[in-house]
Amino acid sequence: MAHPLREKAAVSGIGETAYTRGTPKSGLALQLEASLAAIADAGLSPRDIDGVVPYFPGGGIAEDFIANLGLPDLKLSLFVPMGGATCVAAIQSAAMAVATGVCNHVLIAVGRTGYSGARVSTRLQQFPQFALAAEFEAPIGMFAPAQLYAQGARRHMELYGTTARQFAEVAVVTRRHAILNGNVVMNKPLTVEEHHASRMIADPFRLFDCSLESDGGAAIVISRADRARDLRKPLVTIMGVAEGHPESPASIAQRPDLLEFGLVKAAPRAYSMAGVGPTDMDLAEIYDCFTFTVIRQLEILGFCKTGEGGPFVMDGRIALGGDLPINTHGGLLSQGHVVGLNHAIELTRQLRGEAGKAQVKDAELGLVTGYGDMGDGSIAILRRAA
């Protein structure tokens, strides 16, 4: 029997602001601007939104959405505090809400002033998930994600021979894709040599292994599949979706295996719900807070075995035209950092055939992942309906 969530919900609308470094707008304004764009893209009125999942902490809360959009009858307000895994995990929450009839149209929205507002270390101090890191690791000089995740990357290199050259390949291919997209922060080509010459942040991560600090907003609307069919854009249904939480979720240091992210648990559930596997994917949008994070997730997702992620990304395999194009919009590394909601937007665009110069030919099935906090994971598998 098919899973009760499968194909019951759809991504009906997508919206983004310009991705920039510097903006006079507040995080809330960016979040609402993207929300209005997503609602219009779906062919809905703001009054139709009856559920909201704002990214938290940061940006607006349900009250702001009611006040600004004049929502007449909000039936669901949720936070999904999973850092970078939030947006895709929120798709699961929203899909549950529409599949059960609690809501018809749920808005997921992010607004972020990561460049012009508080920077990463300051921002994370608001996160209850970072309390252990604040008590035990910040005092010894470890707090930023680049530092905390670097130790896992180093261990992967020591155990499997993964190289900086392979990290660079992810950065360079992602940049090449970004240049095809009109709305990106980084629009100049990047070479392997430039990657290797960029300054070291937290070994083994160099500057170009790290995602951007940028300003921008992004939003999507999740609708009941039967309602979405009658809306403005081609139907993109949610085939499978899941979130997963690793052992020792608030402390990477105490995790038995540093490389076992929440995606280890989420991916098999999503594949099973969708009734598909990795070899069925036409493309993948992989959460890329760091180049290495992409390499490890490709392993966890079953595109290759553990330890083979480094070689897997070489030889054009992950580029447009390759076996598995990834991050066709430029990702967090080159497009902008809106906590990965831009990945879900790009996958939807690809499946609608709206991806312009970056269009993967005949894209019908793809996946998007989220990765956050100390290794929470999320995944959604989307399909263009016949």
Next chain:
Amino acid sequence: MSTAPAPAPERPLPVPTRESQPFWDGMREGRFMLQHCSSCGKVRHYPRPVCPHCFSMDSEFREAPTGGMIHTWTVCHHPFNFFFKQAAPYIVALVDMDAGVRVNAPLRGVAEADLRIGKRVKLAFEPINKEVTLPFFVSE
């Protein structure tokens, strides 16, 4: 135009909780104190109210051996907090302690080229002020 306030160049210090106070008290006395379940005896770190193995809420802190082996490491070059600008670059080693938990702390007196998984190190104590002592590692 919204602009971020400049981060204060203060040293981030631990704010002990009711659960973790005995660990930090131990550090101040130069003793590596770890929380053990009073019911099943298993060690847990970081300190927390419930044993995840047997769900007992009774626990005690016991002094633990300070040796261990490097599990992995990073070398911090960019000081995300201004306080660490002077120290950078510095090695932070994640160590599998003989006591059965991991500790993340700066590793001193070891060259980057000599870092490897499994290298033996031992925990040492650095008083920061009257209340706070922080751990660091040296070669065993």
